[in-house]
Amino acid sequence: MDTTDAEYRDLIENQQDLIVRFNLEGRLLFVNKAYCETVAKPREELVNSIFMPVTEERYSDVIATQMTKLFRPPYACIVEQWLQTKKGMRCISWSAKSVLGDDKTVVSIVAIGRDITPLKNEQKAIRKRDGELMLVLESGSQMYYTHTTDHLMVFVSPRIRDLLGCRPGEGKRTWTDYLTDHPMNASGLERTIRAIASGRREPPYRLEMATHDGRKCWVDVNEIPVVKNGKTVAIAGSLMDVTDRMAVEEGRAEAEFLIKDVSGVQTVSEYRARVAGRQAKGPRGYFRSILSKSSDEDDDEDISAASQENLK
Numbered sequence: 001m002d003t004t005d006a007e008y009r010d011l012i013e014n015q016q017d018l019i020v021r022f023n024l025e026g027r028l029l030f031v032n033k034a035y036c037e038t039v040a041k042p043r044e045e046l047v048n049s050i051f052m053p054v055t056e057e058r059y060s061d062v063i064a065t066q067m068t069k070l071f072r073p074p075y076a077c078i079v080e081q082w083l084q085t086k087k088g089m090r091c092i093s094w095s096a097k098s099v100l101g102d103d104k105t106v107v108s109i110v111a112i113g114r115d116i117t118p119l120k121n122e123q124k125a126i127r128k129r130d131g132e133l134m135l136v137l138e139s140g141s142q143m144y145y146t147h148t149t150d151h152l153m154v155f156v157s158p159r160i161r162d163l164l165g166c167r168p169g170e171g172k173r174t175w176t177d178y179l180t181d182h183p184m185n186a187s188g189l190e191r192t193i194r195a196i197a198s199g200r201r202e203p204p205y206r207l208e209m210a211t212h213d214g215r216k217c218w219v220d221v222n223e224i225p226v227v228k229n230g231k232t233v234a235i236a237g238s239l240m241d242v243t244d245r246m247a248v249e250e251g252r253a254e255a256e257f258l259i260k261d262v263s264g265v266q267t268v269s270e271y272r273a274r275v276a277g278r279q280a281k282g283p284r285g286y287f288r289s290i291l292s293k294s295s296d297e298d299d300d301e302d303i304s305a306a307s308q309e310n311l312k
Helices: 005-013 033-039 057-071 117-139 158-164 184-198 243-263 268-291 295-311
Strands: 018-022 028-031 076-085 088-100 106-115 143-147 153-156 205-210 216-228 231-241
Touching: 018 033, 033 076, 057 076, 057 088, 057 106, 088 117, 117 158, 143 158, 153 158, 158 231, 184 205, 184 216, 184 231, 216 243
Parallel strands: none
Antiparallel strands: 018 028, 018 106, 076 088, 088 106, 143 153, 143 231, 205 216, 216 231
C-alpha cells in the first residue's frame, strides 16, 4: 500500500518529539507542530529563521564541534541545547542526520529533538547528593576506595590521591603499584587475595606505600569483599594514615631498648614507676636513677645526709 504525502505529514505532525529540517546556513526549512508549540511561535515565523541560536559561548563551541560530524561518515551527531520555551528553559537532546545529494555532499540536515530536562534535573540532584556524601566521607579520619579483583583501582578518595601524590588526569592503576618492598606488605597482599578467593572478610592489616615524590607512608587497611551471586566482584575498603603513629611507636620501642640497656629496667611501666618514686628525692637522685644501677643505695645516702644537715 502506497503512503501518501498527507499520511507522512500526519505522522510527523502528531509526533511528541520535535522535528526540524535546516540548510547548511542553519536556517529552518521545516518545523513540525510539536516544535512550534514548544517555542510558542507560529510556523510562518520560524521557517527561514536561524536554528539553534546559542547565547553562551561555551555551549556554542561544544555544539559547533559536535556538528562537524555531520559532514563526514556516518553523517550524524547528538547535541544538547538549552532552549527557551513556554515552560521556561528546557534541555533538548537533538539527534541530527545529514541529507546527502547525488554527489554525496550534504544538502540539508534533519534533526529530532526530545525534552530531557527531567533527566538533567535528576542527574543534578544525584551530583548534589554525591557531593554531600563525599563531604561526609572526607570529613573523617578514614579514606575510602574500591578496586577490582585484578587490583585495578576504581574509586579512590580524593584524600588518598593527595596522600599518594596522584597526578591530575592520571589513568587507572593497580593499588599494588604503590607498595614498597617492605616485608610486611606481602602479608597484606595475601589477605586481599584470600578475601577475593573466599568472599570472606580478612582481619585489618598495615602497609607501607610510596608516593610519587619518593616519600613513604604507613596506612592501616580495613576492607571487605563485594560478593554477587556467590562470586567476589570487587573489594571495598578504607585506609587510615598512621605514618605519625608508626614514628611514635618506633620511637617508643627505641626508648624502651635504651632504658633497658642503661638502667636494667625490664619494662617501660616499671621504668616510669621507678622514676616517679625517685622524683621525691630531687633532680640529683632522678638522674642517678637513669644512669646508675646502684642509684638506690646512693639516693638513700643522699637523703640521710640531707636529713642530718637539716637537724643541725
